[in-house]
Amino acid sequence: MSATATETRVAVIGLGYVGSVEAAVLAASGRTVIGVDLREAVVEAMAAGRAPLAEPHLEERLTKARSLGTLTATLDLAHAITSTEAALVCVGTPRGDDGELDTRALLAAMTSIAQAVPRGGTYTIIVRSTVPPGLYGKARAAIDDVVAEGARIGLALNPEFLREGSAVRDREDPQLVVYAADAPHAEAAIRAIYAEHASRLVSCDPASAEVLKLVNNAWHALKVSFANEVARISRPLGVDPFELMQLVCRDTKLNTSAAYLRPGMPFGGACLVKDMASLATYAEHHDVSVPVMQHVLASNDAHLAHLLSAVMTHRTESGEGPARVAIVGIGFKPGAPDVRDSAPVAMAIALLDRGVAVSVADANVLDARVPPLGIDALRVALGDPRAIACESVEEAVRGADVIVVGHPAEADRRALVSLAPSLKGRVLDVSGELSRALSEAERRSLAPVDVLRAHA
Numbered sequence: 001m002s003a004t005a006t007e008t009r010v011a012v013i014g015l016g017y018v019g020s021v022e023a024a025v026l027a028a029s030g031r032t033v034i035g036v037d038l039r040e041a042v043v044e045a046m047a048a049g050r051a052p053l054a055e056p057h058l059e060e061r062l063t064k065a066r067s068l069g070t071l072t073a074t075l076d077l078a079h080a081i082t083s084t085e086a087a088l089v090c091v092g093t094p095r096g097d098d099g100e101l102d103t104r105a106l107l108a109a110m111t112s113i114a115q116a117v118p119r120g121g122t123y124t125i126i127v128r129s130t131v132p133p134g135l136y137g138k139a140r141a142a143i144d145d146v147v148a149e150g151a152r153i154g155l156a157l158n159p160e161f162l163r164e165g166s167a168v169r170d171r172e173d174p175q176l177v178v179y180a181a182d183a184p185h186a187e188a189a190i191r192a193i194y195a196e197h198a199s200r201l202v203s204c205d206p207a208s209a210e211v212l213k214l215v216n217n218a219w220h221a222l223k224v225s226f227a228n229e230v231a232r233i234s235r236p237l238g239v240d241p242f243e244l245m246q247l248v249c250r251d252t253k254l255n256t257s258a259a260y261l262r263p264g265m266p267f268g269g270a271c272l273v274k275d276m277a278s279l280a281t282y283a284e285h286h287d288v289s290v291p292v293m294q295h296v297l298a299s300n301d302a303h304l305a306h307l308l309s310a311v312m313t314h315r316t317e318s319g320e321g322p323a324r325v326a327i328v329g330i331g332f333k334p335g336a337p338d339v340r341d342s343a344p345v346a347m348a349i350a351l352l353d354r355g356v357a358v359s360v361a362d363a364n365v366l367d368a369r370v371p372p373l374g375i376d377a378l379r380v381a382l383g384d385p386r387a388i389a390c391e392s393v394e395e396a397v398r399g400a401d402v403i404v405v406g407h408p409a410e411a412d413r414r415a416l417v418s419l420a421p422s423l424k425g426r427v428l429d430v431s432g433e434l435s436r437a438l439s440e441a442e443r444r445s446l447a448p449v450d451v452l453r454a455h456a
């Protein structure tokens with residue numbers, strides 16, 4: 001461990017699951033830690049090196065900290081702040097009456113910390129609690145409202161991903177440590193606290209740090225619900241749901257991997273739509289309640305509606321809505337010449353329905369010879385004389401008010417890259433296919449149509 005790592009003294013505010021583990025692990029690693037809580041019994045236990053809650057290895061770390069003399073605990077928050085360089089805030093953010101997280105205790109604790117930083121002092125507040133989107137701005141304002149003259153308080157968001165039952169192990173061996181810090185001294189404090197995990201540190205913006213933890217937990221919740229729905233469908237069929245899900249998880253290429261987890265076009269193709277519909281319909285016919293599965297196609301349709309809205313609310317330089325839209329990459333997925341149940345095709349049809357002319361280019365589809373693939377299938381799918389199937393990307397984008405990048409073939413992507421300077425402000429890069437092929441500067445000058453415009 002580097003010198004700065006042990007020299008950075010930290011206060012841990014809130015000694016529940018997250019805070020007691022945080023304090024114990026840091027103190028057992030040799031760092032000077034002062035734990036703070038409002039509950040006297042918790043403070044007493046921590047000060048005496050006793051675990052305030054049952055969590056594997058917590059007592060061991062506290063015993064080690066006690067032998068090193070690195071951990072104290074107090075009810076006196078101001079004392080803890082004036083004796084340290086950084087505070088890890090682990091106060092609870094329970095579910096509020098309206099379903100949102102209740103951040104009142106967290107903001108109150110942060111205000112108290114800021115008030116305790118003396119004039120001219122430098123301090124870092126690191127939020128480990130789970131927070132809702134927008135918390136950073138509120139917290140920054142609350143801190144700036146009360147900060148003493150000349151004091152510099154850096155604020156960092158650093159969501160905790162530990163699981164109760166393996167909290168100590170998770171904290172000591174994290175997959176990744178995500179943080180957003182708004183001052184160089186806050187960044188330095190994070191680096192000192194995570195010196196052992198330097199290679200796993202990932203810096204991001206505050207909005208990403210806020211939402212990441214909620215997204216992670218929503219993903220876990222979705223997986224549990226999915227597995228339970230599978231069990232409800234399979235049990236009456238005499239299928240063992242445990243074995244079934246084990247088989248599902250054995251495919252680590254498609255099923256338990258990053259596959260299908262990149263945002264972009266709605267799903268489509270010959271299989272996903274019909275098979276999803278089949279399972280949901282089977283469940284409905286057999287009175288099995290599977291609300292997650294029942295709504296997957298609706299979610300897919302909502303995404304298409306969202307993308308359409310982004311196109312339709314786009315305004316040309318003359319303030320008009322789009323009269324012509326080019327779609328590059330019309331297959332149902334990247335690299336596929338198949339247009340069956342293809343979202344880009346559905347998009348083209350919906351645009352035609354709204355009176356917008358559509359030109360499409362797709363080297364893969366043009367190359368495909370066998371029905372139901374190929375350009376004939378595309379013409380049939382579009383079924384409208386105003387839909388122009390073009391021979392090249394250049395031809396398709398000429399005069400188009402918006403260029404939707406769907407699932408472009410490699411050759412079409414290269415064509416888009418070389419045309420990028422002339423497409424400024426007109427590209428809806430749905431899957432980020434074009435952006436990824438550009439440099440940061442080129443991406444900025446492309447000024448793509450905001451995929452999220454529909455929610456603005």
Ligand SMILES: NC(=O)c1ccc[n+]([C@@H]2O[C@H](COP(=O)([O-])OP(=O)(O)OC[C@H]3O[C@@H](n4cnc5c(N)ncnc54)[C@H](O)[C@@H]3O)[C@@H](O)[C@H]2O)c1
Pocket residue numbers: 013014015016017018019036037038039042077090091092093094105108109128129130131160161162163164
């Ligand atoms: N429990 C988990 O598995 C877990 C995992 C990751 C993240 N989180 C998040 O971390 C946060 C803390 O979770 P927890 O389970 O440890 O909560 P908890 O309710 O067990 O503990 C919170 C502690 O904060 C104390 N506290 C409240 N206000 C205080 C103040 N002003 N000063 C000092 N102490 C104060 C409370 O007395 C309590 O001991 C929450 O936002 C939670 O969502 C929890």
